[in-house]
Amino acid sequence: MSSNLDEIQKQRELTNRDLMKTYARWYLSVEVSNSYERLQALAFCNALSGSLKKLYKDDDQGYREALIRHLQFYNSEGTFGAVIHGVVLSMEEEKAKSKDSSDSLSEEVITGFKTGLMGPIAGIGDTLIWGTLKPIILALASSLALSGLFIGGIVPFLFPLAVILIGYGMMKSGYLLGKDSVTKLMKSGLINNLINSASILGLFMMGALSSTYIKVSTPLEFSFKNAEPIVIQDILDQILVGILPLAAVFGIYFYFKLRGQYYNRLIMWLIVISLITGFFGILQGS
Amino acid sequence: MNLLVAALCGILYFIGTSRLGYGLSQATGSPIFYGLILGLVYGEVEKGLIIGATIQLIYIGIIFTGGNMPADQSLAGIIAIPIALQTGMNVEVAVGLAVPFGILGIFIDQLRRITNSYWVSKAEKYAQVMDTRKIFHCAITYPTITIFLLTFTPVFVITLFGANAVTSIMNILPQGIIDGFSVAGGILPALGFAIIIMVIGKREIMPYFFIGFFLVAYLKxxxxxxxxxxxxxxxxTMFNSIKQKQKEVN
Incomplete structure (x- = not known):
């Protein structure tokens, strides 16, 4: 596969160096200039500007149009989304080459591809990168740090490292494979397969982490004359170990499902409930 | 708190939320990382790491859908950790102190994104004249200067004067309230896990969550x-479904 791609690259305008520069600019600026109005558009344009200049060598008009074109609304997940940058560059290359012929690639095709793919790709990236990879790395860092180990403070850096490697790989393959192969890949079952497996790993880990890190139990006991005190937590443990942490996760889950994701309102509620139940000794955080 | 430490906190918060580098903020803005650095400053690395990790766990599941920040783990960490280390408060109270700042941080992020709209409209003008240097400044330089002012200032002020205020409040805090914070610190991580289930939890694979959960609950x-x-x-599962797919093709 890789030797195949090397062959393709020899016939193309942009070198690895150009692609790395483009990726570096994207990587640096993707969230810096994020605004409510266009989200990642400015970063997208900024990232591509150098490569576009090279593709539209002497064609000022084409270059200007391309810059303006890529300032339009754009938002996706930054890591997997880099495949879109790659494909767009390959399309711009085609457009720049065929500017005088009648079958030149139209602007609508490029913008259509971008806006059509940014949603589905964001879904993939959020699942794999932010829903699976990030919490696993941070959980590992947390458990090391909780044991007082120095390395725990360094482990979070594995995440940006992984993002850089995956993101650049996505952009390069997008550029070399082009629009048709990427669309085909999206439609093939392979991506779904990958998401499914990553989701399984993610859910499995969320279960393990919930059980490890959600610490809630009840100190309630009822004592009667001439009898052993009844410890509520012991009864709960006989029914199901971890029933309270489980109730916490799914209580929140169903709150979000039914009421919408009002994150801060829920945090407030949780704190109020914690203070009340903690104050009266109904629950304890261990 | 001394000026130098307060300035360091301001700078750490700026670096952690500058968003230079996609996903880099997850490391440079992680409460664990703050815990390590501030632990070194105060000579209490272990305690710094433990407070940092406890705060991190609350925010472990957060996803920025559509670029919206649901809570700011960095502000929570950078305010609570140095104050806790300086005043010697316990981990539970530090968590109670952290959470309100986690919410406050959202407003700083919203301000940033509102000001960024201005830079996009500027960049549009520069695109007309093909000035890519200026576009670069609009995309990186100017927003970074803005975010420096927005992040450094409040953290510097709060960490400089906050410790004294917190110490006097802590002295009058009844044990019941501290127990309440301890419950909050124990329950809040559930929030992040619930959010991740919202994102990846399709019904037919939910049993895997329970396998993971009970593996730890019963088998430790x-x-x-x-x-x-x-x-x-x-x-x-991946290999099996690939195999099945091939069978269908043949």
């Missing part, structure tokens, strides 16, 4: 061991 498996099992299970 540690997190790394669970990750190893989980990885194998995920790999098995």
């Amino acid at each position: 498996v540690d997190v790394m061991a669970a990750a190893a099992f989980g990885f194998c299970v995920a790999a098995l």
Whole structure:
């Protein structure tokens, strides 16, 4: 596969160096200039500007149009989304080459591809990168740090490292494979397969982490004359170990499902409930 | 608190939220990382790491859908950790102190994104004249200067004067309230896990969540061991479905 791609690259305008520069600019600026109005558009344009200049060598008009074109609304997940940058560059290359012929690639095709793919790709990236990879790395860092180990403070850096490697790989393959192969890949079952497996790993880990890190139990006991005190937590443990942490996760889950994701309102509620139940000794955080 | 430490906190918060580098903020803005650095400053690395990790766990599941920040783990960490280390408060109270700042941080992020709209409209003008240097400044330089002012200032002020205020409040805090914060610190991580289930939890694979959960609850498996099992299970399903697909093709 890789030797195949090397062959393709020899016939193309942009070198690895150009692609790395483009990726570096994207990587640096993707969230810096994020605004409510266009989200990642400015970063997208900024990232591509150098490569576009090279593709539209002497064609000022084409270059200007391309810059303006890529300032339009754009938002996706930054890591997997880099495949879109790659494909767009390959399309711009085609457009720049065929500017005088009648079958030149139209602007609508490029913008259509971008806006059509940014949603589905964001879904993939959020699942794999932010829903699976990030919490696993941070959980590992947390458990090391909780044991007082120095390395725990360094482990979070594995995440940006992984993002850089995956993101650049996505952009390069997008550029070399082009629009048709990427669309085909999206439609093939392979991506779904990958998401499914990553989701399984993610859910499995969320279960393990919930059980490890959600610490809630009840100190309630009822004592009667001439009898052993009844410890509520012991009864709960006989029914199901971890029933309270489980109730916490799914209580929140169903709150979000039914009421919408009002994150801060829920945090407030949780704190109020914690203070009340903690104050009266109904629950304890261990 | 001394000026230098307050300035360091301001700078750490700026670096952690500058967003230079996609996903880099997850490391440079992680409360664990803050805990390490501030632990070194105060000569209490272990305590710094433990407070940092406890705060991190609350925010472990956060996802920025559509670029919206649901809570700011960095502000929570950078305010609570130095104050806790200086005043010697326990971990539970530090968490109670952290959470309100986690909410406050959202407003700083919203301000940033509102000001960024201005730079996009500027960049549009520069695109007309093909001035890519200026576009670069609009995309990186100017927003970074703005975010420096927005992040450094409040953290510097709060960490400089906050410790004294917090100490006097802590002295009058009844044990019942501290117990309440301890419950909050124990329950809040559930929030992040619930959010991740919202994103990846399709009904037909939900049993895997329960396998992971009860593996730890009953068999006391540690997190790394669970990750190893989980990885194998995920790999098995992947291979099986690829095989099935090939059968269908043939």
